[in-house]
Amino acid sequence: ADTCSGLPATCWQDPVSGAHVSVHFKPYTYTANGTFSIAAGNVAFHPGQNSQTVIRWASPVAGEINILGRVNSIHDSCGDGVAWSLNLGDRVLQSGSLVRGTGAVFSASKVPVTQSSAIYLVLDKKANYVCDSSTIDMLITH
Numbered sequence: 403a404d405t406c407s408g409l410p411a412t413c414w415q416d417p418v419s420g421a422h423v424s425v426h427f428k429p430y431t432y433t434a435n436g437t438f439s440i441a442a443g444n445v446a447f448h449p450g451q452n453s454q455t456v457i458r459w460a461s462p463v464a465g466e467i468n469i470l471g472r473v474n475s476i477h478d479s480c481g482d483g484v485a486w487s488l489n490l491g492d493r494v495l496q497s498g499s500l501v502r503g504t505g506a507v508f509s510a511s512k513v514p515v516t517q518s519s520a521i522y523l524v525l526d527k528k529a530n531y532v533c534d535s536s537t538i539d540m541l542i543t544h
């Protein structure tokens with residue numbers, strides 16, 4: 403959709419669970435319960451009440467790739483933070499747990515892929531899903 407919770411953004415959202423991935427068209431500052439900002443063009447995501455949110459990269463190449471990224475829990479006023487994992491198919495390459503308001507850098511070198519491989523970034527709510535807004539940056543090189 404072209405809006406996410408009424409905001410101008412490219413949005414993939416499950417309105418029942420609250421899970422979403424959004425790319426905001428304009429800078430956005432949330433101020434209802436604490437505050438955080440998302441820059442225009444940044445990718446934000448949030449797990450659902452009873453579901454993870456997963457971003458997939460489908461490999462267009464065969465060979466080895468290098469992955470460098472950062473995941474940030476951006477809503478630091480409530481909740482228990484989020485957990486994340488970087489997967490190649492169903493194999494976990496790296497994972498971590500974030501205290502609310504913190505971030506983690508991840509990287510993986512010489513990851514073997516084919517043109518049917520998929521890299522997944524999984525965002526999990528941990529015990530509860532309140533205040534789990536997060537952002538993701540990822541660079542993949544071949």
Ligand SMILES: [Ca+2]
Nearest residue numbers: 482483527530
């Ligand atoms: Ca949480």
